[in-house]
Amino acid sequence: MTEPKFPADLRAEGMLWMGVRRSPHASAAIRGLDMRAARAVPGVHAVLSAADLPGYNFHGPRSIDQPVLAADVARYIGEPVAVVAAEHPALARRAAERVRVIWDPLRPLHDPDQASTAPPIHPDGNVLHTTTLAFGADPATLADPASAESAGRKVVRGEYVFDGLDARPAAPAVVIAVPNGERGIEIYVATVSPRGDREVVAQCLGLPVEKVHVIPTRVGGADTHREDVGLQVQAALLALATGRPVKAVVPRDAPAHPGRPAASLRYRHVVGEDGALVAVEADILLDGGAYASTTIDILEEACRLAVGPYRVPNVRVTGRVVRTNNPPAGRVRGGGGALTCAAYEAQMDAAGSAVGLGGLEVRLRNLLRPGDLMPDASDPLGKPAAAPVPIPDCLHEILDTPMPSFPPGPDIREYPGTVGRTGELTRIRRGVGVALGMADLSNPTQLGEYATAVVLVSMTPDGPAATVACSAVETGSGLHDLIRTTVERTLGVPPERVAVRAPEDPGSLPSSTAVTHPAWVHGSAVEAAAKQVRAKLFRPLAEQIGIDGGLLKVIDGYLVSHDDVFHLPLDDAYRQCLPPGRVVRGDGEFRMLAMPALTGTSDSASVAVGAVRAVVDVDTELGLVNVVQVAIAQDAGRVAVRDRAVHRVASGAVAGVGFVLSEGSDLPFGWGEPSTMDAPEVVVAALLETAEDAKEEIGPDGLPVAAPPLGGMKPVGDLSVMATPAAVLAAIRDAVGDPQGGSPLRLPLRPDRAWWVLELR
Amino acid sequence: MSESAVEWPAVGLTLRVDGHEYPVPQVWIGDSLLAVLRERLDLDEPRDGCSIGECGSCLVTLDGRPAAACLVPAVAAADRDVRTPQDAAFEAAREAVVAANASPCGFCAPALTVAITDLLRRNADPGPAAIREALAGLVCRCAESGRWIEAVARAKEAGVGDGGTRGPAGGDSGEMAVLVIEAGETES
Numbered sequence: 046m047t048e049p050k051f052p053a054d055l056r057a058e059g060m061l062w063m064g065v066r067r068s069p070h071a072s073a074a075i076r077g078l079d080m081r082a083a084r085a086v087p088g089v090h091a092v093l094s095a096a097d098l099p100g101y102n103f104h105g106p107r108s109i110d111q112p113v114l115a116a117d118v119a120r121y122i123g124e125p126v127a128v129v130a131a132e133h134p135a136l137a138r139r140a141a142e143r144v145r146v147i148w149d150p151l152r153p154l155h156d157p158d159q160a161s162t163a164p165p166i167h168p169d170g171n172v173l174h175t176t177t178l179a180f181g182a183d184p185a186t187l188a189d190p191a192s193a194e195s196a197g198r199k200v201v202r203g204e205y206v207f208d209g210l211d212a213r214p215a216a217p218a219v220v221i222a223v224p225n226g227e228r229g230i231e232i233y234v235a236t237v238s239p240r241g242d243r244e245v246v247a248q249c250l251g252l253p254v255e256k257v258h259v260i261p262t263r264v265g266g267a268d269t270h271r272e273d274v275g276l277q278v279q280a281a282l283l284a285l286a287t288g289r290p291v292k293a294v295v296p297r298d299a300p301a302h303p304g305r306p307a308a309s310l311r312y313r314h315v316v317g318e319d320g321a322l323v324a325v326e327a328d329i330l331l332d333g334g335a336y337a338s339t340t341i342d343i344l345e346e347a348c349r350l351a352v353g354p355y356r357v358p359n360v361r362v363t364g365r366v367v368r369t370n371n372p373p374a375g376r377v378r379g380g381g382g383a384l385t386c387a388a389y390e391a392q393m394d395a396a397g398s399a400v401g402l403g404g405l406e407v408r409l410r411n412l413l414r415p416g417d418l419m420p421d422a423s424d425p426l427g428k429p430a431a432a433p434v435p436i437p438d439c440l441h442e443i444l445d446t447p448m449p450s451f452p453p454g455p456d457i458r459e460y461p462g463t464v465g466r467t468g469e470l471t472r473i474r475r476g477v478g479v480a481l482g483m484a485d486l487s488n489p490t491q492l493g494e495y496a497t498a499v500v501l502v503s504m505t506p507d508g509p510a511a512t513v514a515c516s517a518v519e520t521g522s523g524l525h526d527l528i529r530t531t532v533e534r535t536l537g538v539p540p541e542r543v544a545v546r547a548p549e550d551p552g553s554l555p556s557s558t559a560v561t562h563p564a565w566v567h568g569s570a571v572e573a574a575a576k577q578v579r580a581k582l583f584r585p586l587a588e589q590i591g592i593d594g595g596l597l598k599v600i601d602g603y604l605v606s607h608d609d610v611f612h613l614p615l616d617d618a619y620r621q622c623l624p625p626g627r628v629v630r631g632d633g634e635f636r637m638l639a640m641p642a643l644t645g646t647s648d649s650a651s652v653a654v655g656a657v658r659a660v661v662d663v664d665t666e667l668g669l670v671n672v673v674q675v676a677i678a679q680d681a682g683r684v685a686v687r688d689r690a691v692h693r694v695a696s697g698a699v700a701g702v703g704f705v706l707s708e709g710s711d712l713p714f715g716w717g718e719p720s721t722m723d724a725p726e727v728v729v730a731a732l733l734e735t736a737e738d739a740k741e742e743i744g745p746d747g748l749p750v751a752a753p754p755l756g757g758m759k760p761v762g763d764l765s766v767m768a769t770p771a772a773v774l775a776a777i778r779d780a781v782g783d784p785q786g787g788s789p790l791r792l793p794l795r796p797d798r799a800w801w802v803l804e805l806r
Numbered sequence: 807m808s809e810s811a812v813e814w815p816a817v818g819l820t821l822r823v824d825g826h827e828y829p830v831p832q833v834w835i836g837d838s839l840l841a842v843l844r845e846r847l848d849l850d851e852p853r854d855g856c857s858i859g860e861c862g863s864c865l866v867t868l869d870g871r872p873a874a875a876c877l878v879p880a881v882a883a884a885d886r887d888v889r890t891p892q893d894a895a896f897e898a899a900r901e902a903v904v905a906a907n908a909s910p911c912g913f914c915a916p917a918l919t920v921a922i923t924d925l926l927r928r929n930a931d932p933g934p935a936a937i938r939e940a941l942a943g944l945v946c947r948c949a950e951s952g953r954w955i956e957a958v959a960r961a962k963e964a965g966v967g968d969g970g971t972r973g974p975a976g977g978d979s980g981e982m983a984v985l986v987i988e989a990g991e992t993e994s
């Protein structure tokens with residue numbers, strides 16, 4: 046089996062290279078374009094601008110507000126204005142440079158705080174979305190010094206500022222567009238939603254959908270969110286204009302795809318003498334950048350997860366996401382919950398020291414229990430959390446994890462500062478921090494997701510073998526392993542004899558819109574198809590004992606009836622029912638309804654919780670931090686492929702370390718991620734399987750739909766990303782002797798901003 | 807001389823890659839070794855992660871020393887011994903990387919195999935700190951370094967680096983293996 050290729054590895058006969066003329070201004074009107082010098086460069090076959098786009102110039106996952114090519118105004122540094130196709134990348138670059146743009150620079154809007162009052166930088170205005178979630182009494186009155194003091198309450202304020210973060214994968218953003226005569230245009234791209242992309246591309250090119258074929262390639266980066274669709278349109282436009290294949294590679298110094306938005310969060314916690322939370326007030330401001338992208342969803346998620354896994358009777362959360370002249374932001378791993386977790390956990394530590402109980406004790410006294418309310422706007426009364434919330438178990442697991450020895454060394458590379466040899470043993474302090482986190486699985490702004498799958502089973506000399514055709518794209522997160530395991534569980538076919546391939550023509554299939562819960566949606570479609578195969582295949586046996594084929598299950602190498610009366614070794618069952626040459630086919634579909642529909646059917650929210658302990662060594666004078674160890678335990682619902690899940694959780698912890706210590710979209714090339722020198726030892730202490738059997742319901746259209754708690758599946762990749770920064774932060778405070786927390790804080794705490802050490806001390 | 811030759815100076819050269827000789831006509835003098843390996847010789851490995859020497863994805867060896875192929879002008883690599891991750895010398899390390907599931911998305915796997923092989927040739931028994939240092943120049947977004955350390959252990963077990971000849975013995979010297987760039991002399 047040859048490995049599928051990354052888009053950058055695809056080459057075609059006569060292929061041209063795309064070059065892009067980008068805006069050097071954060072905000073500037075375009076008064077004119079002169080392409081003559083660019084066209085005169087040898088080897089150049091086309092130079093095109095927005096005026097050459099036959100279809101609609103705008104796209105966007107939520108609001109359709111982002112131009113494929115800026116036409117009259119550029120709104121961020123690096124925004125594409127014109128594209129060229131040439132025979133060599135260097136010629137394409139040169140031609141792009143020679144596109145003359147007559148700019149009229151405008152005053153850029155960079156500060157999200159000023160966005161609401163500044164003149165609009167886009168016809169849709171500067172405020173992308175606002176939201177308010179509240180229940181109980183207004184926290185402001187409870188925090189009023191007069192009444193708070195008389196009741197013996199403490200009020201803890203905190204302000205947390207997060208830089209934007211450009212978490213781009215190691216694999217670069219690449220698209221290849223190939224014109225193919227009558228068939229139209231083929232686009233090869235690392236995408237996980239070919240169907241959605243196809244519709245947008247067709248609309249922008251002014252082509253019927255059937256003429257556009259988006260073919261997913263291998264995806265680098267183990268994540269579900271990839272290239273913005275504008276790049277596909279640009280490459281396709283050039284390919285159609287020149288009649289030749291065009292390869293588009295986004296260089297590392299250009300904005301490639303949205304990173305996490307910069308954010309500022311203001312909190313006020315009111316806590317009683319006994320440590321019980323009385324009220325929480327939070328105000329969240331996100332910098333969405335120039336275009337909306339998915340930041341609206343991030344805001345909603347951040348607001349719902351603003352309080353954390355705690356019971357609070359009075360809550361008020363206000364959120365805003367605004368437009369600025371910064372590069373567009375969007376969802377990256379951890380989503381909105383990664384922003385709030387670091388903040389609410391710092392608040393809990395501050396509350397703990399304010400009432401003299403300590404952060405851990407205050408957390409334990411306020412743990413969310415089934416039935417407690419979430420700060421959910423869709424229902425003014427809030428939505429109760431569904432069981433289970435196994436935080437105490439998670440806490441035990443991480444606290445039982447053996448501590449790494451102290452002091453570090455003697456190898457200097459184990460000190461903060463590593464090979465820089467700047468860490469000094471006399472200045473190194475160790476700190477330990479614990480954080481709890483919560484992911485909410487039923488986001489009310491969630492769009493519906495849908496997937497189909499076909500499973501074929503036939504006999505080979507080695508035994509039964511299966512082929513799965515589905516649109517699940519393997520990004521390195523283990524989705525195909527999960528699918529093989531699903532087939533094994535349902536049909537008893539060993540994973541090495543299960544082939545997973547893309548549907549024949551993914552562009553024409555009603556394949557999938559699944560992006561946010563790929564494991565669950567695709568996994569369920571495959572499971573449904575495999576179950577259909579099982580029922581058909583073993584029907585003769587079922588008939589012999591007078592039951593329906595659907596009542597037979599595969600358990601430990603046996604075919605077993607629902608009542609356990611019938612038992613037959615699986616090998617025998619296959620021998621009887623699957624003669625060589627027979628192929629049994631099953632079709633499966635799965636739909637997750639849009640969450641507003643789901644919340645109508647259920648009045649409980651499904652949450653996944655976890656606990657993280659971080660151990661750090663800090664050079665308290667230079668602000669150098671070495672995260673020695675991160676231990677994680679979390680509620681994983683139902684674990685399909687344990688090794689993959691463990692890896693996913695562990696890599697999330699590394700991403701979390703980058704988020705709190707080293708990353709930032711101001712860094713060149715978007716790479717401030719921890720190297721192997723900076724990455725901690727990660728201990729995945731426990732993945733708790735809390736789900737009982739997968740719950741399934743039949744939706745109004747007869748398709749199986751999932752009811753919370755999501756058929757038992759919980760996304761394992763996000764929790765460690767969320768809670769690791771909070772734990773590292775707490776550990777740093779512990780090391781430098783500032784257990785109160787709650788002071789204004791700007792993340793990440795990079796060494797080039799070592800002043801934070803002074804501020805904390 | 808035509809105008810395009812002035813604007814587009816190109817030369818023919820011969821590359822020695824994984825033991826084979828490849829004459830490559832009309833190479834632009836600004837092209838990197840990486841660009842020629844990938845776009846002209848159609849090799850998927852080394853990978854191109856950044857083209858500017860930042861990510862380590864393009865790791866190859868040049869006369870036995872590791873080098874970032876994107877920073878080596880193709881003309882400077884002519885007639886030198888270029889080994890890509892697909893060379894048989896890296897086979898055992900590659901298997902170790904797969905066995906440890908050290909590169910879940912697979913993008914960084916080729917560079918990782920070269921880096922691991924080079925490390926074990928220099929240092930037959932590297933400790934965790936030496937491993938972390940040797941691999942620090944590789945950008946990877948999806949793996950966790952525990953798996954990389956495990957991959958090194960497996961590679962060592964499989965005999966990678968045995969009989970290694972390069973460098974001072976026990977060369978755990980803190981030398982950065984990954985981004986050693988040698989342009990070398992060009993033949994005139």
Ligand code: FES
Nearest residue numbers: 857859861862876
């Ligand atoms: S491609 Fe990134 S270092 Fe060469």
Ligand code: FES
Nearest residue numbers: 910911914946948
């Ligand atoms: S595994 Fe994806 S870049 Fe390393």
